[in-house]
Amino acid sequence: MSGKNINLTLKVWRQKGPKDQGAFAEYQAKNVSEDASFLEMLDAVNEELVAKGDMPIAFDHDCREGICGTCGFVIDGEAHGPMKSTTVCQLHMRNFNDGAVLTIEPFRAKAFPMIQDLMVDRSALDRVISSGGFISTNTGNAVDANAILVPKADADEAMSSATCIGCGACVAACKNASAALFTSAKISHMALLPQGQVERKERAMRMVGAMDAEGFGACTTTGACEAACPKEIQLTNISRMNREFFVANVTKREKHKDGGAG
Amino acid sequence: MANKLDSKIPSGNIESKWTNHKFSSKLVNPANKRKHSIIVVGTGLAGASAAASLGELGYKVKAFCVHESPRRAHSVAAQGGINAAKNYQNDGDSVYRLFYDTVKGGDFRAREANVHRLAEVSTNIIDQMVAQGVPFAREYGGTLSNRSFGGAQVSRTFYARGQTGQQLLLGAYSEMMRQVDAKTVDLYNRREMLDVVVIDGKARGIIVRNLLTGEIESHEADAVVIASGGYSNVFFLSTNAMNCAVTAAWKAHKRGAYFANPCYTQIHPTCIPVHGDNQSKLTLMSESLRNDGRVWVPKAVGDKRHPNEIPENERDYYLERIYPSFGNLAPRDVSSRQAKYRCDEGRGVNEAGKAVYLDFADAIKRLGEDKISERYGNLFDMYDKITGQNPYKQPMMIYPAPHYTMGGLWVDYNLESTIPGLFVAGEANFSDHGANRLGASALMQGLADGYFVLPYTLGNYLGGTKLEKVATTHEAFKAAAHGVKEEITKMMNIKGARTVDSFHKELGNVMWEYCGMGRNEAGLKKALQEIPKIKEEFWNNVRIPGDANYLNVELEKAGRVADFIELGELMCRDALERNESCGGHYREEYQVDGEAKRDDENFCHVAAWEYTGDNKLSVRHQEELTFENVHLATRSYK
Numbered sequence: 001m002s003g004k005n006i007n008l009t010l011k012v013w014r015q016k017g018p019k020d021q022g023a024f025a026e027y028q029a030k031n032v033s034e035d036a037s038f039l040e041m042l043d044a045v046n047e048e049l050v051a052k053g054d055m056p057i058a059f060d061h062d063c064r065e066g067i068c069g070t071c072g073f074v075i076d077g078e079a080h081g082p083m084k085s086t087t088v089c090q091l092h093m094r095n096f097n098d099g100a101v102l103t104i105e106p107f108r109a110k111a112f113p114m115i116q117d118l119m120v121d122r123s124a125l126d127r128v129i130s131s132g133g134f135i136s137t138n139t140g141n142a143v144d145a146n147a148i149l150v151p152k153a154d155a156d157e158a159m160s161s162a163t164c165i166g167c168g169a170c171v172a173a174c175k176n177a178s179a180a181l182f183t184s185a186k187i188s189h190m191a192l193l194p195q196g197q198v199e200r201k202e203r204a205m206r207m208v209g210a211m212d213a214e215g216f217g218a219c220t221t222t223g224a225c226e227a228a229c230p231k232e233i234q235l236t237n238i239s240r241m242n243r244e245f246f247v248a249n250v251t252k253r254e255k256h257k258d259g260g261a262g
Numbered sequence: 263m264a265n266k267l268d269s270k271i272p273s274g275n276i277e278s279k280w281t282n283h284k285f286s287s288k289l290v291n292p293a294n295k296r297k298h299s300i301i302v303v304g305t306g307l308a309g310a311s312a313a314a315s316l317g318e319l320g321y322k323v324k325a326f327c328v329h330e331s332p333r334r335a336h337s338v339a340a341q342g343g344i345n346a347a348k349n350y351q352n353d354g355d356s357v358y359r360l361f362y363d364t365v366k367g368g369d370f371r372a373r374e375a376n377v378h379r380l381a382e383v384s385t386n387i388i389d390q391m392v393a394q395g396v397p398f399a400r401e402y403g404g405t406l407s408n409r410s411f412g413g414a415q416v417s418r419t420f421y422a423r424g425q426t427g428q429q430l431l432l433g434a435y436s437e438m439m440r441q442v443d444a445k446t447v448d449l450y451n452r453r454e455m456l457d458v459v460v461i462d463g464k465a466r467g468i469i470v471r472n473l474l475t476g477e478i479e480s481h482e483a484d485a486v487v488i489a490s491g492g493y494s495n496v497f498f499l500s501t502n503a504m505n506c507a508v509t510a511a512w513k514a515h516k517r518g519a520y521f522a523n524p525c526y527t528q529i530h531p532t533c534i535p536v537h538g539d540n541q542s543k544l545t546l547m548s549e550s551l552r553n554d555g556r557v558w559v560p561k562a563v564g565d566k567r568h569p570n571e572i573p574e575n576e577r578d579y580y581l582e583r584i585y586p587s588f589g590n591l592a593p594r595d596v597s598s599r600q601a602k603y604r605c606d607e608g609r610g611v612n613e614a615g616k617a618v619y620l621d622f623a624d625a626i627k628r629l630g631e632d633k634i635s636e637r638y639g640n641l642f643d644m645y646d647k648i649t650g651q652n653p654y655k656q657p658m659m660i661y662p663a664p665h666y667t668m669g670g671l672w673v674d675y676n677l678e679s680t681i682p683g684l685f686v687a688g689e690a691n692f693s694d695h696g697a698n699r700l701g702a703s704a705l706m707q708g709l710a711d712g713y714f715v716l717p718y719t720l721g722n723y724l725g726g727t728k729l730e731k732v733a734t735t736h737e738a739f740k741a742a743a744h745g746v747k748e749e750i751t752k753m754m755n756i757k758g759a760r761t762v763d764s765f766h767k768e769l770g771n772v773m774w775e776y777c778g779m780g781r782n783e784a785g786l787k788k789a790l791q792e793i794p795k796i797k798e799e800f801w802n803n804v805r806i807p808g809d810a811n812y813l814n815v816e817l818e819k820a821g822r823v824a825d826f827i828e829l830g831e832l833m834c835r836d837a838l839e840r841n842e843s844c845g846g847h848y849r850e851e852y853q854v855d856g857e858a859k860r861d862d863e864n865f866c867h868v869a870a871w872e873y874t875g876d877n878k879l880s881v882r883h884q885e886e887l888t889f890e891n892v893h894l895a896t897r898s899y900k
Contacts, residue, residue, distance in 0.1 A: 037648075050762075056807070062336070063339045065339050126331050126333070136440060137394055139314065
C-alpha cells in the first residue's frame with residue numbers, strides 16, 4: 001500500500017454498437033491511487049463522465065478477483081495489460097508511471113462480435129464447450145468418489161489445464177484469432193482423467209470442429225496466447241489437442257444405427 | 263389470513279425423513295416430463311446443477327443469467343472447499359456429525375430436517391462431481407485429499423487448489439452445456455429477471471430485460487426456480503461480484519414470496535483490508551488459510567513496529583488464547599468479532615487501524631515454503647498483486663468484510679416459497695445455515711439443492727398439481743411486462759444530478775455502520791430514518807445517461823440499487839425486531855463477555871416478512887423451530 005497518486009491520459013476505443021463506427025477518445029484520469037485496480041481507475045473516469053451527462057465507458061467485469069474471466073481488454077497492445085499472468089481486474093495502478101499515455105481497446109476477433117466500447121460477445125466459447133467439453137454422466141448414480149483413483153501427477157496436471165477462465169485473451173493475443181489454447185485446455189483437462197476416457201476421441205473431434213465452425217483461426221504456434229494468458233495455461237495443451245485430434249481422426253469408427261431387440 | 267408458513271417437514275425420525283419423503287413424492291412419467299417446462303433463474307452452482315439435472319430428466323428447461331456466460335456466476339470465486347461427510351480420513355466424521363456441526367454452527371436457527379438432508383446428500387455431491395471430472399486434490403495413492411475448515415474439528419473439506427468454486431462451477435456448467443447440446447436446456451444469457459408472473463396463485467413465468475437490446479421479454483413455464491445468489495452487495499463493499507444483486511429475489515418477494523431472516527448476513531474474517539475511497543470491492547483470502555496461518559496482533563496498544571520485528575512474547579495470538587480447542591479455526595462470526603474487538607482496543611495493524619495479522623512464518627518453518635506454496639500459492643500471489651506485499655516474507659493483513667447472506671426467500675422443506683410453483687435454491691433461499699454459515703458449506707448447499715433436492719420436489723409439485731395451459735399473451739404477463747416498462751421509464755426520466763454508485767455507496771455506509779458486524783437499537787433506528795431519505799432522493803435525483811433501448815450499464819445498476827435500498831430497510835427492521843444475538847446477527851445489547859447471547863425462549867424461530875405494498879410496513883410472520891436431535895445449548899468453541 002503506497003498511498004501515492006498518479007495522473008494518466010487514456011485513449012479509449014468508443015463504439016456505440018456493433019453497426020456503429022468506432023473511434024478512440026481521449027480522457028484524463030487524475031489523482032489515481034496506486035493501490036486502485038485498473039477497473040477502479042476506469043470506475044472513477046466513468047463517474048466523471050456520468051456526472052457530465054456522457055455515456056460511461058462500457059466494459060465487462062464481475063468478480064474483480066481474477067477468477068471469473070469476465071473482464072478483459074487490450075492495454076497498449078497487450079491483452080490484460082503489461083503484467084504477466086494477471087487479469088485486468090487484478091492489475092494495479094502501481095504498475096504504471098505517472099504521466100503515462102495508455103491505449104485501451106477491446107479484444108478483437110471475428111468470432112467475438114463487438115457489443116459496445118470495450119465489450120465483445122464471447123459466447124462462441126460456450127458453444128465450443130457445449131459441443132463436447134463435458135463428461136456425460138447423469139445425476140444421482142455416481143460410484144463412490146474414491147473408486148476412481150487418479151494419480152496425483154495426473155490430477156495436478158488436469159487441474160492446471162482446468163484453471164482456464166475462458167476470458168478470451170488467448171484469442172485476442174493471437175494473430176490468427178485462434179481459440180486453440182482455450183479449447184485445448186478443456187480437452188487436456190478431460191483427456192488426463194480416467195473419467196474422460198470413454199468420450200475422448202468424440203470430444204476431440206467435436207470440439208475442434210466447433211472451434212473452426214465459430215470462425216476462430218488456426219494455430220500457427222507463435223505462443224502469443226501462452227504469453228497473454230492470465231492463468232499460465234501452457235502451449236503443451238495445444239500439442240496434446242493436436243495429438244488427440246489426430247488419433248481420433250485416424251481411428252474413428254462409423255456409428256452403429258442398430259436398434260435394440262425387445 | 264391463513265399462515266402460509268407450513269414447513270412441510272416429513273414425519274419420522276431425522277435419519278429417515280428424506281428417504282421417506284422421496285418415496286412418497288409423486289412421480290411424473292417420462293413421456294409427460296417433456297410436456298412440462300421449468301424456468302431456472304441464475305446459473306451458478308444451484309442454478310446450473312438444477313438445470314442440468316432437470317434437463318436430464320426430460321423436462322424442458324429455460325435457464326437465464328445476467329452474465330455473458332453461465333461460467334461467470336459468482337460461485338466461481340469460492341476458493342476453499344466443499345464439505346462432505348465421507349470420513350475418508352477416519353477421524354470420526356459421519357453424516358450425523360456434519361449435521362450436528364452445521365446446526366450448532368448456525369447457532370440453532372436452521373431447520374433440523376433440512377440440515378440433515380444436506381449432510382446426507384453431501385457424500386453424493388462429491389461422487390457426482392468426481393464423476394464429472396472435477397480435478398479435486400489427490401494423495402499420492404490416487405485417493406482424494408481433505409483439509410479442515412473453520413468451525414470443524416475433522417478434515418472433511420474437499421478442494422481443488424484455491425479454486426474449488428471455479429472447478430465445481432465449471433463441472434455443473436459443463437453438465438448444463440451438455441443439456442444445451444441435447445436441446446433439453448435453452449440458455450438465455452444477458453437477461454435480468456424483473457418480475458414473476460403469478461396466475462391462479464401459481465408462479466407461471468417471468469419477465470426479463472434483455473441487457474443487450476433493452477427488450478422486455480415474457481417467458482412462461484409450469485414452475486419457476488430462483489437461484490440468483492445472495493445480497494451482500496447491499497453493503498456496496500463486500501466480497502460479492504459486481505453483478506450480484508437481490509433483484510430477482512426481491513421482485514419475487516414483492517409478488518408474494520416471504521423474505522426470511524434478512525438480517526442474517528455473514529461477515530467473513532479473512533478479507534484484504536480496505537485501502538481507499540475508490541475501492542469497488544473487497545477480496546477474500548480463503549478461510550483455508552487459517553489451517554496454517556496464525557492470527558495475531560501486538561500486545562501493546564499502538565505498537566507500529568514492522569511485524570517481523572515484534573518478538574514472540576509481545577504478540578497476542580488471541581484466537582488460540584481465547585478458543586484453545588478451535589484456535590485459528592474458530593467459526594467465522596466468532597473470529598470476525600474478535601478481530602473487531604482487537605481493532606476497537608487500538609491494536610489494529612494497518613494505517614487505518616482496521617486489520618490484524620495472518621502469519622505463516624511458523625508453518626513455513628515447519629513445512630517449508632514449497633509445501634505452503636503448493637497449498638496456497640495462488641492465494642499468496644493474489645495477495646501480493648493486490649497489496650504489493652509478499653506474504654512469504656511478512657504476515658498478511660486481514661479484516662472482516664460482508665460475504666455471504668444466510669437470509670433469503672423463505673422456503674419449505676421442498677424448497678418451495680410461499681408462492682406455489684416458485685422454488686428457491688442455493689444462497690437465494692434462507693434454509694440450512696441458520697444465523698451463521700460454516701466454511702465450505704455454501705458450495706455444498708448450492709449443489710445439494712440443484713442436483714439432489716429439486717429434481718424430486720419439483721417432480722412432486724408437477725405430478726400433483728393441476729396446471730392449465732398458459733401463454734405469454736395472458737393478461738397477467740401483459741400487466742407484469744407493462745409494470746416493468748413503467749418502472750424503467752420512471753427511472754430514466756428522473757434525470758437528476760447524482761450517479762447510481764453514489765447512492766449505492768451511501769446506502770452501503772449506513773448498512774455497514776448500523777447493520778454490520780455489530781448492531782444496536784439506537785443505530786438500527788437511526789438507519790431506519792436514513793434509508794427512506796436515501797430512497798426519496800434516489801427517486802428524485804438519480805442520473806442515468808443514455809436510453810433504455812440498448813445496453814445501458816447505469817440503468818442495470820440503478821434497478822439493482824433501488825431494490826437494495828428497499829431490502830436494506832427490511833434488514834434493519836428484522837435486526838431491530840430480533841432482540842437477541844445469534845451467529846452473524848450480533849446485537850450489542852445481548853452479550854455475555856463478548857459472546858453472542860441467544861434468547862431461545864422468545865426467538866427460536868424464523869422471521870418471514872410479507873410484502874404488503876409500496877411504502878407500507880411489511881408484516882412479520884414466524885415459523886417456530888424445534889430441536890429434537892441437537893439440543894439447544896450455548897454455542898462454545900473454547
